[in-house]
Amino acid sequence: MLAATASAALYRDPDVFARERQRVFSKSWQFLGLEADLAGPGDYIAETLAGYPVVAIRGQGGELRAFHNVCRHRAGPLVSDAAGHCEGEFVCRYHGWRYALDGRLRSATGFGVSEGFDPRELGLFPVKIEAWRGFLFVNPDPDAATLMQTLEPLDVLFGNRAVPTASLRRSHDLDCNWKVYVENYLEGYHIDAVHPELAREVDAGRYAVRMEGAIAVHEVPAVSGAAEGLWAWMYPNLAFNLYNGVVMVEHMRPLGHGRTRLDYLYMHEAGDPQIDAAIVTSERLTAEDAWICARVQQNLDAGVYTAGVLSPRHENAVAWFQARNAQLMAG
Numbered sequence: 001m002l003a004a005t006a007s008a009a010l011y012r013d014p015d016v017f018a019r020e021r022q023r024v025f026s027k028s029w030q031f032l033g034l035e036a037d038l039a040g041p042g043d044y045i046a047e048t049l050a051g052y053p054v055v056a057i058r059g060q061g062g063e064l065r066a067f068h069n070v071c072r073h074r075a076g077p078l079v080s081d082a083a084g085h086c087e088g089e090f091v092c093r094y095h096g097w098r099y100a101l102d103g104r105l106r107s108a109t110g111f112g113v114s115e116g117f118d119p120r121e122l123g124l125f126p127v128k129i130e131a132w133r134g135f136l137f138v139n140p141d142p143d144a145a146t147l148m149q150t151l152e153p154l155d156v157l158f159g160n161r162a163v164p165t166a167s168l169r170r171s172h173d174l175d176c177n178w179k180v181y182v183e184n185y186l187e188g189y190h191i192d193a194v195h196p197e198l199a200r201e202v203d204a205g206r207y208a209v210r211m212e213g214a215i216a217v218h219e220v221p222a223v224s225g226a227a228e229g230l231w232a233w234m235y236p237n238l239a240f241n242l243y244n245g246v247v248m249v250e251h252m253r254p255l256g257h258g259r260t261r262l263d264y265l266y267m268h269e270a271g272d273p274q275i276d277a278a279i280v281t282s283e284r285l286t287a288e289d290a291w292i293c294a295r296v297q298q299n300l301d302a303g304v305y306t307a308g309v310l311s312p313r314h315e316n317a318v319a320w321f322q323a324r325n326a327q328l329m330a331g
């Protein structure tokens with residue numbers, strides 16, 4: 001029996017994306033940034049992940065904390081920029097309520113005495129935060145499995161590789177549903193037709209993807225010579241690509257049902273000339289993938305195609321991803 005693809009409606013319906021936010025993204029570990037971005041007490045970074053504005057901060061004692069960037073008064077933002085420093089407390093940007101860095105409401109500034117008002121009930125909404133090898137992840141689900149439980153197979157694959165400390169960021173906006181791009185990432189079947197230069201270096205016929213828990217590992221046989229690399233992906237939307245001493249983190253961020261942002265973070269040794277080649281190659285591949293994904297989205301939107309079939313040999317990881325989504329969406 002051939003596996004059928006997920007229904008085309010799942011890629012074009014805004015209501016589906018609204019449900020994915022609640023059932024997939026509010027319950028999964030999302031990449032946020034680097035632990036080094038929060039060097040000292042009061043340093044924060046803020047980001048909107050699948051529609052959830054979050055802020056992560058280093059507390060007075062050096063501990064990491066994260067919250068929804070949402071004031072309990074009338075939903076103002078606690079911080080309004082992507083990174084900065086708070087001196088000992090958050091001061092809401094709307095009416096100035098003050099919160100301790102552990103989330104407690106310290107002062108409802110100028111609110112006036114009111115019966116039944118208990119500031120202890122109005123602390124910030126917490127978000128889980130954990131670090132792995134210098135990378136920060138957040139998860140809004142208080143019952144979530146630990147980050148290490150989730151990415152253990154990836155940790156084993158990383159082994160004793162060190163993560164270089166210099167960093168460089170690039171972003172690309174894609175005209176497609178996030179799942180179109182993820183599924184494209186999860187197979188090597190398209191390499192010959194979409195990536196002619198890559199096809200000369202990779203034996204696409206022997207390209208394979210195997211799954212361990214929430215991790216999909218690509219086995220990419222080189223045509224000649226043995227280029228050592230690691231291409232691993234973590235459900236639902238993050239890839240770690242290691243090649244020639246560069247560690248690239250690729251975050252496939254849904255901005256809406258039909259728009260996706262790729263955030264690339266390249267970690268490299270300062271002064272390593274490999275970084276320039278890594279960026280040139282990666283930008284070429286991204287442009288090729290962005291083109292095909294946008295055309296696929298256009299065709300899904302057209303409404304002629306309702307579902308297709310998946311190759312058991314080349315698209316096992318796509319089937320696995322679609323089944324995982326279906327399970328969460330049904331739950």
Ligand code: FES
Pocket residue numbers: 071072073074075076077092093094095096097
């Ligand atoms: S919304 Fe934050 S103080 Fe009013």
Ligand SMILES: [Fe+2]
Pocket residue numbers: 184185190194195285289
């Ligand atoms: Fe590709």
